[in-house]
Amino acid sequence: MKRIAVLGMPNTGKSTFFNRFTGATASVGNWAGMTVDLMMATLKIGEVTADVIDLPGIYDLRGFSEDEMVVQRFLESTPLHLIIIILNTVQIDRQLSLALQIKRLQIPAILLLNMADEAPKFGVKVNAEKIAQHLEMPVISMSAKYGNQYGKGYDAAIDAIAQTLHQQEHPICVRNISDCAIDDRQLATELDAILQDAVHISTQHSNTLTTRLDRFLLHPILGLPLFFAAMYLMFQVVYTLGTPLQAFLSFGLDWIKVAALEPVFTPFPSFLKGFLIGGLYDGIGTVVAFIPVILLFFFCMAIVEDSGYLARSAFLMDAFMERLGLDGRSFVMSLMGFGCNVPAIMGTRVMRSPGLRMLSMLVIPFSLCSARLNVFIFMTTALFTPQVAPGVLFSLYLFSFAAALVTALLFKGQFPNHDPLVLELPPYRFPTIKQIFVRAWVEVKHFLRWSNQFIIAGVVIIWLLNHLPMDVPPASKQTLSGMIGQAVQPLLQPLGINSQLAIALIFGFVAKEVVLGGLAVIYGASNDAGLGGAIAHQIDWVQAYSFMLFTLLYIPCLSTIAVLKRESKSAKFATLAVVWSIALAWITSFLFYQGARLLGF
Amino acid sequence: MSVSHSHLAALKPGHIAIIASLNLSPQFHQRLLALGFRQGRQVTMLRRSAFAGPIHVRIGTTEVMLRRRDAQNVNVTLVRR
Numbered sequence: 239m240k241r242i243a244v245l246g247m248p249n250t251g252k253s254t255f256f257n258r259f260t261g262a263t264a265s266v267g268n269w270a271g272m273t274v275d276l277m278m279a280t281l282k283i284g285e286v287t288a289d290v291i292d293l294p295g296i297y298d299l300r301g302f303s304e305d306e307m308v309v310q311r312f313l314e315s316t317p318l319h320l321i322i323i324i325l326n327t328v329q330i331d332r333q334l335s336l337a338l339q340i341k342r343l344q345i346p347a348i349l350l351l352n353m354a355d356e357a358p359k360f361g362v363k364v365n366a367e368k369i370a371q372h373l374e375m376p377v378i379s380m381s382a383k384y385g386n387q388y389g390k391g392y393d394a395a396i397d398a399i400a401q402t403l404h405q406q407e408h409p410i411c412v413r414n415i416s417d418c419a420i421d422d423r424q425l426a427t428e429l430d431a432i433l434q435d436a437v438h439i440s441t442q443h444s445n446t447l448t449t450r451l452d453r454f455l456l457h458p459i460l461g462l463p464l465f466f467a468a469m470y471l472m473f474q475v476v477y478t479l480g481t482p483l484q485a486f487l488s489f490g491l492d493w494i495k496v497a498a499l500e501p502v503f504t505p506f507p508s509f510l511k512g513f514l515i516g517g518l519y520d521g522i523g524t525v526v527a528f529i530p531v532i533l534l535f536f537f538c539m540a541i542v543e544d545s546g547y548l549a550r551s552a553f554l555m556d557a558f559m560e561r562l563g564l565d566g567r568s569f570v571m572s573l574m575g576f577g578c579n580v581p582a583i584m585g586t587r588v589m590r591s592p593g594l595r596m597l598s599m600l601v602i603p604f605s606l607c608s609a610r611l612n613v614f615i616f617m618t619t620a621l622f623t624p625q626v627a628p629g630v631l632f633s634l635y636l637f638s639f640a641a642a643l644v645t646a647l648l649f650k651g652q653f654p655n656h657d658p659l660v661l662e663l664p665p666y667r668f669p670t671i672k673q674i675f676v677r678a679w680v681e682v683k684h685f686l687r688w689s690n691q692f693i694i695a696g697v698v699i700i701w702l703l704n705h706l707p708m709d710v711p712p713a714s715k716q717t718l719s720g721m722i723g724q725a726v727q728p729l730l731q732p733l734g735i736n737s738q739l740a741i742a743l744i745f746g747f748v749a750k751e752v753v754l755g756g757l758a759v760i761y762g763a764s765n766d767a768g769l770g771g772a773i774a775h776q777i778d779w780v781q782a783y784s785f786m787l788f789t790l791l792y793i794p795c796l797s798t799i800a801v802l803k804r805e806s807k808s809a810k811f812a813t814l815a816v817v818w819s820i821a822l823a824w825i826t827s828f829l830f831y832q833g834a835r836l837l838g839f
Numbered sequence: 840m841s842v843s844h845s846h847l848a849a850l851k852p853g854h855i856a857i858i859a860s861l862n863l864s865p866q867f868h869q870r871l872l873a874l875g876f877r878q879g880r881q882v883t884m885l886r887r888s889a890f891a892g893p894i895h896v897r898i899g900t901t902e903v904m905l906r907r908r909d910a911q912n913v914n915v916t917l918v919r920r
């Protein structure tokens with residue numbers, strides 16, 4: 239077994255190359271700091287099996303941020319047979335410095351000049367052979383994104399990797415990176431010598447598409463409105479295309495139930511039949527019907543993440559975020575949190591200041607993630623007319639922003655930060671169709687794995703609580719769930735949350751999909767007029783909205799709590815995040831519910 | 840064409856300057872070095888955001904944003920308005 243590491247500066251296409259090379263599905267995005275953790279894949283190269291490891295991007299081997307430290311620790315503890323250095327050809331004028339540093343590590347290396355497809359557009363010409371002579375390692379120009387659709391570079395790279403790997407019998411380990419360091423002056427001299435000899439950069443290419451687009455998208459006045467318009471557009475696309483698909487799928491699942499399942503299970507005892515159909519099938523079916531929404535959402539997310547617009551949003555929002563004690567990167571992570579909070583929280587590793595990281599981690603869980611979106615689509619379409627439903631849903635996004643803002647303002651004193659900020663603004667890009675599908679597919683796979691672990695269990699438990707003991711009417715006060723619900727009523731009644739909804743909330747702690755499946759099970763028990771109808775029958779819109787506010791604000795799921803604890807290395811901090819989010823949820827729902835009732839709704 | 844000394848945050852959009860010196864904490868200095876900020880290199884100011892927000896500059900073929908407060912510690916010599 240041999241071992242290969244993929245190393246390079248951030249946003250140079252390491253993960254793109256890694257995916258093409260190994261068939262893995264590491265996340266790719268046009269943002270410096272997409273990968274913050276190690277990812278390994280095993281494959282056969284010729285005769286040998288090799289572990290390939292994708293690493294976070296680093297600017298310098300001596301860096302200090304958490305993601306750079308991940309790389310240092312890895313290098314100092316892992317013997318390697320080969321390092322694949324990836325750099326962005328367009329930025330070769332500065333990125334060669336890292337190749338020069340890695341060369342000092344004395345581990346066999348290959349330098350891949352990536353994004354060869356973009357280089358001509360920016361007027362960059364490189365002589366790979368000359369660079370190879372200077373660096374004394376194979377140097378190959380290629381495109382990780384387009385592979386063999388762009389020149390022969392990719393195949394040549396794979397050949398070179400196989401060959402070098404074959405020759406290297408024993409792994410080499412760096413004991414101490416600082417021993418291999420060179421001082422900045424010598425580095426600059428060597429860098430200039432290579433650039434002089436092997437690189438030509440024309441100055442005639444400064445008016446690229448990116449420059450022209452930035453004139454509008456980063457405009458001092460138009461920039462922010464355009465950004466929010468773009469976000470609203472994305473929301474509209476997901477909503478207007480997603481809800482009909484979800485309704486259609488849910489209708490299909492109902493049809494199967496009535497036409498096939500119910501006749502088949504008629505001979506079964508009614509408790510068992512109810513458990514299988516009203517519990518398992520309805521609960522899981524309701525959750526599964528949202529797969530098209532998830533797909534659509536992450537199609538859009540893939541485009542946003544790969545466009546380079548995230549970094550622009552950091553530019554546009556930084557002045558505002560600074561006043562909240564945060565910075566542009568916190569905003570970008572909050573945006574990523576709209577997909578899923580967990581990777582967004584890990585993404586804060588690019589921040590050096592602990593205060594800034596903690597405050598960002600406190601704020602990110604308020605981002606309305608796609609799991610919560612499903613709950614809200616479900617409830618708004620059940621309780622509101624089609625005309626107002628999207629507006630109601632959008633208002634929850636506004637609450638999500640407001641909660642983050644209030645939290646930052648309240649806690650910024652506790653988490654001071656004077657971190658300087660410098661961020662790359664990469665050129666605008668567009669993902670390939672394959673990249674878009676892979677991104678969405680990874681999410682759906684993740685979602686299905688979740689369903690196996692937690693959603694089924696959650697739904698089953700909720701159904702049983704609603705139907706045990708067997709000799710009382712289902713979903714009544716005498717059932718187990720009725721008793722639990724009654725016990726927490728003093729806390730939740732002032733919010734208009736009845737005892738059935740309370741059960742959904744309690745189990746929603748595990749994951750928001752459980753809330754969705756739970757609602758289906760709870761309200762499916764008592765009706766024939768369709769689930770939506772049943773909910774609308776038992777709670778009014780004020781209660782529903784209060785419930786949604788609570789669901790939005792209290793801690794999103796167990797995985798978020800786990801990652802908060804792991805990243806902050808502090809149980810105290812994780813507790814603070816949980817307690818604060820529940821408190822904020824309670825206060826907000828209380829104010830809303832009592833306010834609305836006072837006003838006569 | 841006049842030659843004058845200034846800092847990066849003071850440049851107006853379209854101005855081109857040469858980096859004279861960097862006056863920063865070691866960690867931040869290292870990051871800027873890796874992004875291409877070295878003595879003698881040319882920077883172009885592209886834009887400044889509203890509300891005293893960050894600036895957007897091009898150095899070589901890399902475009903970066905940085906906060907004005909930090910940019911004030913990058914001393915430059917203006918070469919073209």
Ligand SMILES: Nc1nc2c(ncn2[C@@H]2O[C@H](COP(=O)(O)OP(=O)(O)OP(=O)(O)O)[C@@H](O)[C@H]2O)c(=O)[nH]1
Nearest residue numbers: 248249250251252253254267271272273295382383
């Ligand atoms: N045009 C072009 N774009 C590429 C190429 N390789 C990668 N990209 C794009 O460059 C961006 C960064 O790619 P990633 O693979 O996430 O880069 P990375 O080096 O893993 O980045 P970090 O994990 O942040 O360090 C994405 O938008 C990719 O689609 C290429 O060969 N050509």
Ligand SMILES: [Mg+2]
Nearest residue numbers: 252253272273
């Ligand atoms: Mg990566």
